[in-house]
Amino acid sequence: AQSVAQPEDQVNVAEGNPLTVKCTYSVSGNPYLFWYVQYPNRGLQFLLKYITGDNLVKGSYGFEAEFNKSQTSFHLKKPSALVSDSALYFCAVRDWSGGGADGLTFGKGTHLIIQP
Amino acid sequence: NAGVTQTPKFRVLKTGQSMTLLCAQDMNHEYMYWYRQDPGMGLRLIHYSVGEGTTAKGEVPDGYNVSRLKKQNFLLGLESAAPSQTSVYFCASRTAVGTEAFFGQGTRLTVV
Numbered sequence: 001a002q003s004v005a006q007p008e009d010q011v012n013v014a015e016g017n018p019l020t021v022k023c024t025y026s027v028s029g030n031p032y033l034f035w036y037v038q039y040p041n042r043g044l045q046f047l048l049k050y051i052t053g054d055n056l057v058k059g060s061y062g063f064e065a066e067f068n069k070s071q072t073s074f075h076l077k078k079p080s081a082l083v084s085d086s087a088l089y090f091c092a093v094r095d096w097s098g099g100g101a102d103g104l105t106f107g108k109g110t111h112l113i114i115q116p
Numbered sequence: 117n118a119g120v121t122q123t124p125k126f127r128v129l130k131t132g133q134s135m136t137l138l139c140a141q142d143m144n145h146e147y148m149y150w151y152r153q154d155p156g157m158g159l160r161l162i163h164y165s166v167g168e169g170t171t172a173k174g175e176v177p178d179g180y181n182v183s184r185l186k187k188q189n190f191l192l193g194l195e196s197a198a199p200s201q202t203s204v205y206f207c208a209s210r211t212a213v214g215t216e217a218f219f220g221q222g223t224r225l226t227v228v
Binding site: 004009032034036041042043044045046049051090092094102103104105106107108109 | 120147149151156157158159160161164166172174206208215216217218219220221222
């Protein structure tokens with residue numbers, strides 16, 4: 001079975017400061033890892049993914065994430081937060097080793113609030 | 117390019133009524149999914165399909181049925197709606213060799 005934990009329900013950051021949204025995961029095999037963002041009353045938008053290779057992946061809107069295999073983490077980061085970054089962020093995992101249901105397993109989501 | 121389109125966007129049902137949610141994608145994707153989103157619980161997989169004519173159960177399939185008669189469409193049915201099925205439903209699709217999924221805008225369903 002696979003699972004994702006987002007330990008913070010809400011993260012508050014001042015505009016211009018760096019931000020981090022935390023994510024840890026558990027899979028029996030090898031992970032594909034994803035971050036999605038959801039704005040109010042909208043669907044999920046893909047931000048970035050880790051498949052293999054470089055542990056630091058860059059995505060849309062200046063976001064990046066670092067894959068840490070030993071800590072089973074995939075934290076989302078941005079050097080300088082914008083008010084428009086305020087949204088609900090989801091971390092998700094899929095085990096590409098096979099077995100079990102297809103589809104993503106999501107964390108519960110983290111509300112990111114950027115204060116002017 | 118419309119991407120993933122869900123119909124309807126909003127619906128209110130009475131307990132015991134039935135309905136079908138339609139998901140249509142124009143990206144020629146092989147894989148399609150139905151998720152439900154509930155506050156504080158993230159998204160949970162209901163059913164999915166790896167190709168036309170095939171479906172499989174996800175994490176929370178009870179009370180739902182699905183069909184994939186055409187590659188571009190994935191239908192989610194509720195035969196006898198219950199208040200516990202009040203949720204926001206999202207459809208998603210992806211290619212067979214790709215990785216990230218593309219999501220529709222969601223259907224907000226209320227069962228009273």
